[in-house]
Amino acid sequence: MISEIALVLSGHAVWGRLLMIEATGLSKTYGKTRAVDGLSFEVRPGAVTGFLGPNGSGKSTTMRMVLGLDRPTAGTVTLDGRQYHDLKWPLREVGALLEAKSIHPGRSARNHLWSLAQTNAIPKGRVDEVLELVGLTAVADRKAGKFSLGMSQRLGIASALLGDPGVLLFDEPVNGLDPEGILWVRTLFHSLAGEGRTIFVSSHLMSEMALTATDLVVIGRGRLIADTTVDDFINSNTEATVLVRSPEASRLAEVLTSSGASVVNGDNGSLLVTGARSSQIGEAAHAAGIALHELSPQQASLEEVFMDLTSDAVDFHGITSATTRAAS
Amino acid sequence: MTTLAVPLPSTESGRAGLRHAIRSEWTKLRSVRSTWISLAVIVVAGIGLSALVSNVEATRWANLGPVDRAQFDPVRFSQTGEFISQFVVGVLGALVVTSEYSTGSIRTTLAAMPRRTTVLVAKAMVVGAVVFVVTQITAFISFFVSQEVLTAHGGKALPAGSSIVTQLRTSVIPVVTLANGGAVRAVILCGVYLTMLTLIALGIGFILRHSAGAISLYVGLLLVIPLVIGILPSSISGSIEKYLPSNLGLAMIVVTTRKTDFAGVLLSPWAATGLLALYAAIIVVLAAWVLARRDA
Numbered sequence: 001m002i003s004e005i006a007l008v009l010s011g012h013a014v015w016g017r018l019l020m021i022e023a024t025g026l027s028k029t030y031g032k033t034r035a036v037d038g039l040s041f042e043v044r045p046g047a048v049t050g051f052l053g054p055n056g057s058g059k060s061t062t063m064r065m066v067l068g069l070d071r072p073t074a075g076t077v078t079l080d081g082r083q084y085h086d087l088k089w090p091l092r093e094v095g096a097l098l099e100a101k102s103i104h105p106g107r108s109a110r111n112h113l114w115s116l117a118q119t120n121a122i123p124k125g126r127v128d129e130v131l132e133l134v135g136l137t138a139v140a141d142r143k144a145g146k147f148s149l150g151m152s153q154r155l156g157i158a159s160a161l162l163g164d165p166g167v168l169l170f171d172e173p174v175n176g177l178d179p180e181g182i183l184w185v186r187t188l189f190h191s192l193a194g195e196g197r198t199i200f201v202s203s204h205l206m207s208e209m210a211l212t213a214t215d216l217v218v219i220g221r222g223r224l225i226a227d228t229t230v231d232d233f234i235n236s237n238t239e240a241t242v243l244v245r246s247p248e249a250s251r252l253a254e255v256l257t258s259s260g261a262s263v264v265n266g267d268n269g270s271l272l273v274t275g276a277r278s279s280q281i282g283e284a285a286h287a288a289g290i291a292l293h294e295l296s297p298q299q300a301s302l303e304e305v306f307m308d309l310t311s312d313a314v315d316f317h318g319i320t321s322a323t324t325r326a327a328s
Numbered sequence: 329m330t331t332l333a334v335p336l337p338s339t340e341s342g343r344a345g346l347r348h349a350i351r352s353e354w355t356k357l358r359s360v361r362s363t364w365i366s367l368a369v370i371v372v373a374g375i376g377l378s379a380l381v382s383n384v385e386a387t388r389w390a391n392l393g394p395v396d397r398a399q400f401d402p403v404r405f406s407q408t409g410e411f412i413s414q415f416v417v418g419v420l421g422a423l424v425v426t427s428e429y430s431t432g433s434i435r436t437t438l439a440a441m442p443r444r445t446t447v448l449v450a451k452a453m454v455v456g457a458v459v460f461v462v463t464q465i466t467a468f469i470s471f472f473v474s475q476e477v478l479t480a481h482g483g484k485a486l487p488a489g490s491s492i493v494t495q496l497r498t499s500v501i502p503v504v505t506l507a508n509g510g511a512v513r514a515v516i517l518c519g520v521y522l523t524m525l526t527l528i529a530l531g532i533g534f535i536l537r538h539s540a541g542a543i544s545l546y547v548g549l550l551l552v553i554p555l556v557i558g559i560l561p562s563s564i565s566g567s568i569e570k571y572l573p574s575n576l577g578l579a580m581i582v583v584t585t586r587k588t589d590f591a592g593v594l595l596s597p598w599a600a601t602g603l604l605a606l607y608a609a610i611i612v613v614l615a616a617w618v619l620a621r622r623d624a
Contacts, residue, residue: 064435064623064624067435067439068438068439068442069435069438069439069623069624070623070624071623084439084442085442085443087442088342088343088344089343089344090344090439090440090441090442091344091439091440092336094439096439098432098435098436098439099432099435101431101432102431102432102433102435102436103431103433103436104356104360104427104428104431104433105431106360106361106362107356107359107360108359111355111356111359112359114355115352115353115355115356115359116352116436116440118348118351118352118355119344119348119349119351119352119437119440119441120344120348120440121336121344121348122336123336126336159436163336164336
């Protein structure tokens with residue numbers, strides 16, 4: 001913990017230009033569709049902030065607005081109070097990976113990075129350096145069109161790191177990566193955040209964000225659902241459920257219901273109790289002289305919490321989504 | 329892990345600007361094969377077609393009557409390759425822009441250079457300069473090769489310094505040098521014509537943002553509209569035709585053998601150059617306007 005703080009502090013010293021991403025009332029309307037609706041949030045330096053939302057919830061649109069590519073219909077998004085458009089050397093302040101495959105298929109990775117470096121007066125040596133960093137040195141002169149999705153993601157990450165920026169935006173960076181690649185990305189993000197940089201990573205994979213991010217911005221249908229930390233998000237949104245098994249299940253259910261808890265039947269004669277802690281359930285059972293065979297608090301995963309929160313905010317429900325939620 | 333071994337130069341002064349954008353666009357242009365294929369086609373087809381047409385016209389000489397002989401234009405024949413090149417430069421100019429939209433890399437480009445007009449100007453300058461140099465070299469080589477072809481068919485050089493228009497003879501195939509009036513102008517304007525067409529295609533690329541659409545519109549402007557206007561009553565078509573880009577190109581390159589042939593049909597070379605430059609300017613300004621306003 002202390003070493004982490006020290007890293008963040010040294011980051012401060014090295015950077016001297018920590019950047020906060022700040023969105024205020026950010027909105028974007030395409031025709032009649034409100035892609036982003038009054039979004040306000042902050043992304044702080046020195047942490048990996050996950051940007052979570054179902055597909056089509058406005059994550060990519062928001063990221064494009066941060067980069068000045070799409071113009072907000074209303075509201076603003078700033079980097080330490082500055083508009084992206086006003087950055088003098090944008091790539092040295094903000095690095096971004098929007099889409100992995102957005103590279104001319106006939107151009108080599110090295111030439112792609114070099115053309116990008118030239119726009120912000122970044123020396124050629126830095127191209128080799130980021131290629132090395134993402135492990136693409138051996139294929140640097142191959143056409144990017146021949147790259148796998150995973151290699152393209154690495155090239156996208158290399159281009160984001162090119163200007164050694166204090167703010168990094170990644171849109172779905174682990175798509176197409178193998179488990180080893182995912183672990184590599186996770187480690188990279190942690191080390192970049194440890195250096196004091198601002199890391200903003202979008203994903204629809206909650207399980208991945210639980211391992212990668214410390215902070216969370218959750219959106220659904222373009223609206224903010226939560227701006228919090230991963231831990232708080234789970235704690236505050238988990239209605240503690242306790243699984244109970246007892247030979248006298250029905251009598252126990254009556255006892256618990258009369259004390260204000262709500263009880264539903266689970267698998268194999270078990271009871272799922274909400275509105276009472278496991279200690280309270282145990283004591284109630286003891287007082288009523290009911291034996292318990294199992295008493296186990298259920299920890300909701302980030303996935304479940306997220307599903308519950310955004311179920312109203314998903315545009316396109318698959319047929320299986322209801323059954324998946326019931327089963328989980 | 330992410331330690332920076334290569335230090336970045338100071339960012340205290342200046343900002344990412346046109347100078348940087350031009351370097352970047354040059355790297356992009358030279359690092360894809362389609363650029364080199366396009367340029368090779370311009371050089372090879374340009375010189376080849378010009379030499380071929382000069383050869384064909386020279387073999388027909390013996391069967392030409394005095395009127396046709398007086399229209400024999402050794403300069404225009406030497407620039408026939410321009411007909412193919414005008415489509416090649418159009419594809420090149422459009423693809424420089426639309427390939428970025430089709431891959432999505434335009435977002436990377438505009439994020440690195442948020443001042444969008446700078447991106448457009450850099451692209452126009454780089455592809456314009458490359459096309460100008462290559463077409464200019466091609467035009468001069470075509471000129472010399474074609475005159476050699478005519479000489480091989482028994483052509484005789486016009487007296488040095490004489491105007492092609494007034495000095496054409498009907499007895500021998502006329503061969504010209506750059507010293508003959510109008511020749512240098514015609515050859516240089518061939519490259520100018522192709523360069524301005526490149527900028528028009530680039531502008532269309534920014535406006536339509538789609539390769540097939542941009543190339544179709546461009547070809548339509550050069551080939552289809554002249555056909556449509558051609559079927560209109562001549563009283564109408566006659567007054568419109570000379571303003572079409574393809575006929576402006578002809579006006580820029582032709583060294584008329586008898587002024588009356590093209591009088592009223594074509595604009596003067598310099599008027600045609602000015603009008604085509606105006607077309608290109610309108611399209612490029614429109615492109616800059618939509619680029620600045622639209623979401624990327």
